[in-house]
Amino acid sequence: MAFSAYQAKTFNLSNLNGISDKTLATHFKLYEGYVTNTNILNEKIADLCRGDITPNEMPVYSELTRRLGFEYNGMVLHEYYFGNLKSGGSGDPDKTSAFAQAAEASFGSYEAWKKNFVTTGKMRGVGWAATYQDPASGRLSNHWINLHETGNVAGFTPILIMDVWEHAFLLDYAPADRPKYIEAFFSNIDWDAVSARLKKA
Numbered sequence: 001m002a003f004s005a006y007q008a009k010t011f012n013l014s015n016l017n018g019i020s021d022k023t024l025a026t027h028f029k030l031y032e033g034y035v036t037n038t039n040i041l042n043e044k045i046a047d048l049c050r051g052d053i054t055p056n057e058m059p060v061y062s063e064l065t066r067r068l069g070f071e072y073n074g075m076v077l078h079e080y081y082f083g084n085l086k087s088g089g090s091g092d093p094d095k096t097s098a099f100a101q102a103a104e105a106s107f108g109s110y111e112a113w114k115k116n117f118v119t120t121g122k123m124r125g126v127g128w129a130a131t132y133q134d135p136a137s138g139r140l141s142n143h144w145i146n147l148h149e150t151g152n153v154a155g156f157t158p159i160l161i162m163d164v165w166e167h168a169f170l171l172d173y174a175p176a177d178r179p180k181y182i183e184a185f186f187s188n189i190d191w192d193a194v195s196a197r198l199k200k201a
Contacts, residue, residue: 005039006038006039008031013082013188016085017087022171023168023170026167031074031079034075037071038068041067045065048064070148071148073145073149074148083190084189087188091187093110097192098195099195102138105140106140113131113140114186117160117162121164121178122178128144128164129142129145129164132157133156135155138200141153
């Protein structure tokens with residue numbers, strides 16, 4: 001079975017507030033590595049599946065398949081992350097925006113959603129802070145994604161993704177200054193792109 005290779009997407013994000021172009025250049029290279037490794041793993045798994053998987057090959061197949069979840073999610077989460085940023089962001093969304101209204105419906109207020117999301121992003125360890133939408137109810141919920149593949153909610157739609165691995169901010173902020181990076185992240189959010197990810201329940 002042949003797979004179409006994924007192509008790395010390009011994002012024009014120069015001159016972000018508080019996130020340097022040097023950090024972005026390093027981050028884009030990292031993302032491109034996930035794309036490359038996703039393609040390599042898909043090919044290796046496809047090659048193994050051209051015949052019967054023997055007991056001797058099963059450990060290799062298993063490890064490749066487990067690794068694929070890490071690489072795939074690393075690729076996709078970065079695309080969501082870069083895709084919800086823009087130069088010249090407004091900080092917080094307009095109160096009439098679809099996202100602000102969904103946050104209010106789910107958390108009681110946008111401010112309560114933001115406090116929950118920011119606190120999730122400040123948790124110790126490397127990972128991601130993510131706002132997901134339940135497509136059945138339209139409800140938003142915030143989650144911590146450990147590594148890339150652990151913590152994603154099956155069937156839920158990613159709405160806002162914040163990378164809080166240290167590579168996302170270490171060239172600009174000390175490890176203990178993650179809260180300053182989170183403030184910078186919020187100042188660059190493309191709320192129109194975020195709202196466009198919402199689905200009507």
